[in-house]
Amino acid sequence: MSLRIVEEEMDPEIKELIEKGFDKTKVLKVSLPKPGAVVQRNVDALLTGFKYVVKPMRLTIDYPYKAVEYPEGYRGMFRVDDNKCVGCSLCDVVCPADAIRLVLKDKKKVPVINWGRCIFCYFCVDICPVEAFETTKYHDAVFTRFEDMLTTLEEFTKRPEDYVPMRKIGKRYKVVIDEYRGLRYEPVG
Amino acid sequence: MVYIGPLEIPGRLIYDFLHIFILPGFGAILVLVILIIWAERKIAGLVQLRYGPLHVSRRIGGALQLVADLIRYSLQEFIVPENVDKIAYLMAPALALLFAVIPIAFMPTAPGIAPPIYVEPNLLLILAVISLAPIFVIVTGVASDNKFAFIGSLREAFLMISYEIPFIISILSTAFIYGTLDLYKIVEAQSKAFLGVLLNPFAALVAYIAILRITGRFPFEISEAESELVMGPYTEYSGLMYGVAMGIGYIKLYVYTLLFSIVFLGGWLPISSTGNIVFDYILGNIILLIKASILMLIAVFLRSVYPRYRIDQAVRLGWSLILILSGAAVAWSLIIRLIIWR
């Protein structure tokens, strides 16, 4: 390879050094990895791996026995208040996942949801002109059949914990930023 | 050379049964494969800062995860695709499994007790049988009528040739030092001098790296590369056959590490024959299994540290550095045999 190409690809810092009068060959040599570095890097990688095996530093949480307590405004499951709803169908139109379907109730159209499709984007909640949706922080739903994810109007007007089988969560934790570990979990309450 | 417990003693049949079905044989294989796959997942979990398998049998850290997996595999539908070569498709994994476990019958695993099938050059026989297994992996890939399986089996063929030759050379180079092809005498020779790793470190290094490749551990898990080839040669298998296919690599790992610990780590060595067959059988086998388990743990630990080599890198490594090192192992053996240890 000609030196010209090397110079074009060169680090600006090294270019500066050469311009200051450093020996070109020496500068280039220093920037290459040393032959022994291969062994060194392998050993480093193995030791780092071994360190974590001996001294675990877990960043995940033992869900569902422990779970993170979500902040206010978390986009969890929601219900519709069919008395507030005016049947404008905006939620059905805006839903990107096509999760909302309108059903007739007393000659008015009201939404029902398919939890299997909903991506919890909350477009429907935001667009509703009368704020007919009531939101919760729950998302720990367990369905055993696909059909159960299609709600009826009767179900969708209830709060999710009243008709969806929820996982029993042992303890709630909150996430704390930690300087050393990155993340830490602290029990709530 | 005197073997206690040759053909005429009354316990021979019982011992053969125990050897094949319990301690170094199928019972130990089942338990160790379950534990080693669990350990592999657990170690990968720990290194990636997460928990690893835990939900099944929480008390013992999720160790029975693979049992749950096996139950699931056996309840799943077993689909035979329409265009596969049916006989080859069904037979190949079974034969690969068979040829992977047969060598156990030739291995002496306890002091003073001959293996069920005892022939003088049993090291040669083991190498011959054990190197048949990859052929059936290739058959699997060709029979599957699937491009991923086909590419996987081609990779297996390339790598088989480039790593099995150094493996066999390096194992046989130790025979120069010990002056025998009988595993039992090899262990005896080690008890009189040093362990094989110290006598010929080059051979041990080459053999271990080749074992990593032959059994498909990282960084050589190239023929089954999940992210490129789905499951390599075993792509078309489902249900219980998938479980078997997944287990083959681990069973091979077990057999190869047994061979490695006999040739290089002195087998059952700190103990020698006491004359009490029951005691010898249990303790000898357990010591051997502990040595093999440590080697297996190191092999599965590498999964969480190394990425996967590209096929050309791995083949180049096999034909250059590894082959040269195995040549060095032969030279080293000759030097030791002819000059130092006459």
Ligand code: SF4
């Ligand atoms: S949250 Fe998003 S995906 Fe779910 S129903 Fe509303 S608009 Fe559709």
Ligand code: SF4
């Ligand atoms: S946007 Fe609100 S008011 Fe309109 S149909 Fe949906 S829930 Fe009813």
